[in-house]
Amino acid sequence: MEEKILHSVTGIFETPDDIIKAAKGVSSAGYKKYDIHTPYPVHGMDKAMKLPWSPLGYVALVLGLTGASLAILLMWWTMSVDYPIVIGGKPLFALPAFIPVTFELTVLSASIGTVLAMIIFLFKFPNTSHPLHDTPYIKKVSSDKYGVSIEASDKMFDLNKAKDFLHKLGAKDIEEIYWDNEELNTVKTIWDKKFLGGLVMIAIIVGGGTYFAINKLVYMTPFNWMMEQPRLDAQSVPVYFNDGFSMRQPVEGTVARGWMPYLITDADTAQLSDAKYMNPVPPTEFNLNKGQRNYNVFCSPCHDYHGTGVSRLKAANKQDFPNPPSLHSAKLRGWSDARIYHVITKGQNTMPSYALQITPEERWQIVHYVRTLQRAMNAKPEDVK
């Protein structure tokens, strides 16, 4: 028989009271490296074994505080700094609303972190084997018996004395447990290449599998309730209202937000010289600049940059689109602002309406610019001074 290294001596006890007594006995005999195994937590064991306070509580405290601060930091950054949105009229940093999330993250990081810390630091992960595994002893204590194991590495350990001692405590089935040679010779650390490689493989497989499963196998349209809701389909009979409409009619005279109806027709342009149709936009530099930009974009292809009426459009493709009249004619200079506005809004003969492309405000700005062009082309003597 080859030389084997002793790990511990074990003994079996029958009742929880016996094991408490045994634990008290072993700890008061001065043994430090020993362990008690029971099939379920036995009350009073900590005290009987004279166990010191577990440091795990501090791990939980530190991790809990970390989780809490991370949560607050995350919400502060996203909600108040990076993408500030006012929600429900609450301040950007709305502490009461953050508390539930902070609480969750505190609990989550404390519990997960504590379990991980326990596995890594206390169980010496990835070392998963122990000499006691696969022994008749561990089989008994994990079903219906209670056991003590005194380890050979204890300073005051002596095989025969320990056996006698267990015997005196009333232990049955006293056994010697030896190290397995393989266990002794393999050193496992977290930095083991195989272990790390395994972790990476697992990450790839789990990540890939999850990606495949979620995106291909069980793909679900996100937010499909807008599609699923009762609605009116084309060519179908509406079901919600008896009058055959699927929506309620707006109140008579309702005007859409930001839109005013333009009621003046070509027939009554005469009234446009009225004082009440004054240009509501002041001729500031800003408005003139905007007017210039929009004139150049929308009007200049036909009317030329200076309003001369030499159409770029016609020059470009030589088609039969008529050159528009000059914007500097005496007739036009005599027109009111509103009259030009009317042409932009309604169009005139071959000139189409620009009501859809150009907002009312922009139309008035363009009118200002047209006036500026006219003034420039027909400068009065005092302008030159």
Add this chain to the structure above:
Amino acid sequence: MSNTELYTKKPLPSKLLIFGAVVTLIGAAMSGIAFAGDVQRASFGLIMALMLLISVGFGSLFLIALEYLVGADWSVPFRRITEIVAATSIISILVAIPLLLNLHEVFTWLRPELLQADKYVAKKAPYLNETFFLVRVIIAFLIMAAFYYIFSIRSFKQDLNPTEGFRKTSAKFAALFMPVFAITISVIAMDWMMSLNPKWFSTIYGVYYFAGSVLAALAVVTFIAITLGENGYLSKKLSNDHYYNFGALMFAFTNFWAYIAFSQFLLIWYANIPDETLWFMDRTQGEWMILSLILIFVKFGIPYFALLTRPSKGNPFRLRIIAAWIFFAHVYDMYWNVGPEYSKLAGLKGPVYGLAELAAPIITIGLIAVVFYLVGKGKNLMPVNDAKFKKSLDFHL
């Protein structure tokens, strides 16, 4: 070993009665002076006293029922103390009587001129009217008295001639007690405290008062149990492990109270509906805001950290200090609930404290002492004939 060897009866000292009587009289005198000066303010003070007494008494009944229902071992040695303390729920009638004579002073919903002015309050009239209020008050006291008989008096009789199956019937009554208790304590909280602000809506208020009540009852029972244990009135076999559980329960209910109090605040703050926010507006304006912030620390922050670690729960000396703290935190909580309503009614901006308000905790403490002496006199202070008594003394963590 027979049960009598585990526990030897030691009569309560008459000092306790003298202490209780003197303190009660001082409290009553303070309240009386307050009544002579300002009936309204004194009545508000008495509401606090009433709510405190019901907290302790009714909360104790809850603790007894809880023990039967969950089959707890550790609390059996202390159950007699809880049973005696439960008598405060009955004695609170003494405080309720002067209040019932002055209902119009405190409850604005009893003033017709106000009812017409406020259509929301007017709509609550089917519930908030004098007759129905009195009916509810009487029913609530009857329920407390009935369960005091079922849990406490039956248990006292058990000492003289043990009855078979006592635990089983008690457990059945405990199961009945729970839903009845839940409704009754909510109604008590709404009737006496929430209706001080009849406009207000909050569906969680009953639970809020319940959480605080259980804390107060636990604190009083813990304080008495540790004091009696230290002075040799209880069994020598009691260990720190027994007391540890008081700490654990107080810790749990401290968290529960914080959870409920915060839930009530968060939902109201978030929804921002005037009928709900008005109550918190009264408590977050001016000086009241400071008092509200203090409440968080007094009732949650400090007890939380004081009870967090294991040694603090296992050390009866420290536990008793924390129990006293928690009781006064509940006093403060009641003040925080009742005080702003008085200030508003009296047209004051900030909080007031004086004879009327101070009388509440003093009367409560005095009455608890008197009741404990009178009810506990000549009785065993431990339920020696309980089937679990011997086993429960061996309890360890």
